[in-house]
Amino acid sequence: MPEYIVEENALKDFLQSISKGRVLLSPQGVGDKCQITETTPDKVTLNFTNTHISPKTLFFPQTEWLMSFQKDHSKPHPYVYQDLGDKAKSAVVFGIRPCDAKGLSVSNKVFQNDRFTDPYWKGKYESVIKVGLACKDPFPQCFCVAMGGSPYGATGLDVLAFPSEKGLGLKPITDEGAKLLAEANLKEADLSSELKSQEEAAIKAQGIPDDYSPIDHRGLLNLFQDPQWQSIAENCLNCGVCTFICPTCHCFDIQDEENSEGGVRMRNWDTCMSWLFTVHGTGHNPRPSKTERVRQRFMHKLKYIPMKQNGDRGCTGCGRCVVLCPVNIDIRSVALRMSTLNMQKQA
Amino acid sequence: MFNPYLPYPVRIAEIRVETEDKNLRTFKFEFLDPDDENKFAYMPGQFAELSVPGQGEIPIGIASSPSEKGHVLFTVNRVGQVSSYMHNMKKDDIMGIRGPLGHPYPLDTLQGKNLLIIAGGFAVTTLRSTIIWLLEPENRPNYGKITFVYGARTPGLLLYKDEWMAWDKRDDIDVFVTIDREVPDWNYRVGFVPAVTKEVCPAPENTAALICGPPIMIKFTQPVLEEAGYTPDSIIMSLENRMKCGLGICGRCNVGPEYVCKDGPVFTLAQLNQLPKEY
Incomplete structure (x- = not known):
């Protein structure tokens, strides 16, 4: 598939064209933070690092009403839950970062797993065309390369956009992306060598990546039973901020709310850092202390998900949790400790 | 959809x-x-x-x-x-x-085998389902000897009384119902499930054990079976964990990489031996 070029002053026309009949979503400033939200072509900027919270909110809102019921016996179906639908809107997102797109593709395999499909996720995820924006200059918190990704990675994207000498370069990734670009009436250009040299430079700019591959080779129980989890968890406050801003954290709680006329069933983001997350009705809790809960988060990202998703990790190196953790727990140093054959010796 | x-x-x-x-x-x-x-x-x-x-x-x-x-x-x-x-x-x-939701007991692959079914307290529910199904005339000939051990603290805490009393009168299932301590007018066994299991369990050859009960019962029954020669892949258990979605998505019931809801709740001891004990 050919690449395309959008000259600098033509960006607005391009965005107009690809958002025809669709909602345009793009990172927008909210105070001193930015977040992907509905916008118009004239407000789109390429001048941002990454969104404060991961774009998972687009497909997996923090609170989502799933179904509702009514209690009036003179009306149809009293006390029977009715689906509220996925509320999907045909949209194009412009400016999603490769780490986030890859992270959402990991979650996609959980929401559409080997046995069940989550219709609320699927409807929204699949009705959004994803145009990613490559990261020419890495940000201080970035480590996508160490996690097996690339600042120019295309996993989970339909189109990869990147800043080219001549304007904005566009590389179609999927058939849907190719169709989107073909319909936008753009100038074709062979940008493959520029793309390749840019990617190499961007990878190099992240420095020599840590090697976390020993985690893949260590046995599950060997890693799980390592005594170092206690010291890794020592500082943790179980505040859960890491899980809320993470592009691959997808855990949720389901709750009912009712009044005299009826009620709704909703799902809300939940966090494995909470004691309540796993406690049984009997009071028994398989993850009773923060050590088990911190271990769960890192094992889930770096061992369980790779075991289930052909080696793809549940961390894509976006760096949000590294920046926002109030006690400076750094997933890179945890991954390094997990990579050490005998974590005890490293203490 | x-x-x-x-x-x-x-x-x-x-x-x-x-x-x-x-x-x-x-x-x-x-x-x-x-x-x-x-x-x-x-x-x-x-x-x-x-x-x-x-x-x-x-x-x-x-x-x-x-x-x-x-x-x-x-x-x-x-x-x-x-x-x-x-x-x-x-x-x-x-x-x-x-x-x-979840996977059933592997009754299809257990065809031709003897079955030892062990239940404790109110965890007997899915094993009631299993026994009713096994005793159906079209299913019973596909299995060997069936032994049912069921325990509760007192007679009043045993579920499905009419049913197991009726099974006890049949000759195609051996029923051993037990309570913890002796009480008047109790005509069945007295003693804990592990002790009764030790006494009545069939030879391990070509036999599978299905166990469902409180953790304390499993903890003491498992060694009895292992001592009797049951291999980890012939001991089949059903786990419980806190759940919400039941679909392997909401993320709380995992035992290592496996979700109790989607990949279980039925696991063999051989499978559980490879997994963290987070249940």
């Missing part, structure tokens, strides 16, 4: 108080739409989310057998918000069930 979160509406057709402490009730549900019964095609060992509109959902093992047509049975212990609410519901009230 099929929505696995949307419960099938059901009517409570019957409520039976099962135990003398009144903490366990068996609910008989009938589907409001008869077609839903076909969609809810299940096998013994699977569970469902019982859904009370406005209250929430609880994952409960299916106590009825697929061979019992026209209704499904669930025995519910009064523990939390939803189960307590259910204990105050009445016949003909409308609620929902969502499922079937």
Whole structure:
């Protein structure tokens, strides 16, 4: 598939064209933070690092009403839950970062797993065309390369956009992306060598990546039973901020709310850092202390998900949790400790 | 698109108080739409989310057998918000069930084998389903000797009395029901499940054990079976963990990389030996 070029002053026309009949979503400033939200072509900027919270909110809102019921016996179906639908809107997102797109593709395999499909996720995820924006200059918190990704990675994207000498370069990734670009009436250009040299430079700019591959080779129980989890968890406050801003954290709680006329069933983001997350009705809790809960988060990202998703990790190196953790727990140093054959010796 | 979160509406057709402490009730549900019964095609060992509109959902093992047509049975212990609410519901009230969820006992691969079925307390529910199914005339010839060990603290805490008393009179299943301490007018066994198992368990050759019970019972029964020569892949257990979605998505019931809801709840001891003990 050919690449395309959008000259600098033509960006607005391009965005107009690809958002025809669709909602345009793009990172927008909210105070001193930015977040992907509905916008118009004239407000789109390429001048941002990454969104404060991961774009998972687009497909997996923090609170989502799933179904509702009514209690009036003179009306149809009293006390029977009715689906509220996925509320999907045909949209194009412009400016999603490769780490986030890859992270959402990991979650996609959980929401559409080997046995069940989550219709609320699927409807929204699949009705959004994803145009990613490559990261020419890495940000201080970035480590996508160490996690097996690339600042120019295309996993989970339909189109990869990147800043080219001549304007904005566009590389179609999927058939849907190719169709989107073909319909936008753009100038074709062979940008493959520029793309390749840019990617190499961007990878190099992240420095020599840590090697976390020993985690893949260590046995599950060997890693799980390592005594170092206690010291890794020592500082943790179980505040859960890491899980809320993470592009691959997808855990949720389901709750009912009712009044005299009826009620709704909703799902809300939940966090494995909470004691309540796993406690049984009997009071028994398989993850009773923060050590088990911190271990769960890192094992889930770096061992369980790779075991289930052909080696793809549940961390894509976006760096949000590294920046926002109030006690400076750094997933890179945890991954390094997990990579050490005998974590005890490293203490 | 099929929505696995949307419960099938059901009517409570019957409520039976099962135990003398009144903490366990068996609910008989009938589907409001008869077609839903076909969609809810299940096998013994699977569970469902019982859904009370406005209250929430609880994952409960299916106590009825697929061979019992026209209704499904669930025995519910009064523990939390939803189960307590259910204990105050009445016949003909409308609620929902969502499922079937999880994997059943591997009854197809156990054909030709002897079965040792061990239950403790109210964890007997899915094993009731299993035994009813096994004793069906079209299924019984496909299996060898069936031995059923069932224990509870007192006679009043044993579920499904009429049924196991009837099984006890049959000659195609050996029934050993036991209580912890002797009481007057008790004509069955006295002693803990592990001790009774030790006494009555069949030879391990060509035999599989299905175990469901409280952790303390499993803890002491497992060594008895291993001592008797049962291999880890012939000991089959059913796990419980806190659940919400039941679909392997919401993330709380995992034991290592496996979700109890989607990949279990039935696991062999051989599988569990490879997994962290987070249950």
